[in-house]
Amino acid sequence: MKEFFLTGNLIDTVPQVSTVWSKRDLWETIKVRWSVGRMNYKVKPGIYAIGQPSEDAPVFVTGNFKLSFDHVRRALAGMSAWLLILDTKGINVWCAAGKGTFSTKELVRQIELTNLVQIVKHRKVIVPQLGAVGVSAHEVKNSTGFSVIYGPIRAEDISGFMKAGMKATTAMRAVTFSTWDRLKLIPVELGYGKKYLILIPAIFIILSGLNRGGYSVDLAYKDGLRSVFNLFVAYLTGCAITPVLLPWVPFRRFSLKGFLVGMIATIILAWFRLLGSTLLEIISWFLMIGSVSSFLAMNFTGTTTFTSLSGVQKEMKTALPLQIGMASTGVITWIVSKFILL
């Protein structure tokens, strides 16, 4: 099957790749950012040609997540190079390296499978620095004779790296997490709870009809919609607002950051008398919004570029029981508030 981003074949079998994104590449990128088909956005592993590479041309290694592939080939515009794609099951380099698919074994396998020794005269492969989580440079050298040179973290720095004689500056070696980086991740974060986005609001709407006199459909509609709105606010503060404002929200623990932002949102809602009609219901929403926002913000640790396993485990040990305790107390208080006018 001929892929649309290929422009031809070199030395019979090596497909040649375009360095320009088509409208279709861009549209697919947008879809993937919004989690559409994210788990099946792959290119075929193996060797590709950029421009008219000779046997002296550099070899760049990346994973087979098409978004990674696209960024690397775009960054190689104007160059002639080889692109060696590892089978990372459609996952980006860093995550795949952590999971063991972007690995020493897979790199060695692709070097052998593509017969790289016949394609290039030199014995160097340029691996993105974050791939080092899964690749052991000295083991690759021992198995294949190829030296691993760790390139820059970001594909856009490849050109600067090559001009400097395959040297990465300190800035190219440092992982960053800019506001724009975090904004790009929000759509994925918002998709986190998609399994529950209908179920939980439905339960709240149904329960909202409960009152001392029995059940009221009218109340289910009126209080139910307000409840769903409150839940949505908690979802937004945990999944979007806290992540975007991350460096400016005080505390190191993500659970505390999320709790604080949730509390501020709750106070604003209370100010506009949107939380509830009774004191008990208002208290219940403080507990529910606070815990939900705190939990969701804590989950953002997995998306960041600087949290450690030991740190997250330490944070969760105290945060998770508190979140569960607060959420369940909140739900019970909320149900009780339907029957007691306090």
Add this chain to the structure above:
Amino acid sequence: MNGFVYLKDVVTLELDREKCNGCRMCTIVCPHAVFAIENKRAVIVNRDLCMECGACEKNCPESAISVRSGVGCAAGIINGILRGTEPTCDCSGSGGSCC
């Protein structure tokens, strides 16, 4: 790095300076500049910036570095607890959303 620091004094990173041959590989692969070279040997200079990714351990030819590496991800840790496994994000599983 941009003021992003996670919890203090929690990481499991260890460096045996006696074994170090000064190859600088750890300073190259670390995404958070945790290592520097002093007197021709590696030294940990930014311990609390370590995210336990394990790149340094994997690329140290003298096995001078050890770290319990894994995903610093709350959802992954919960996944691990529920399944009784190591913390895992499991992107390749049944279509769950992940990194």
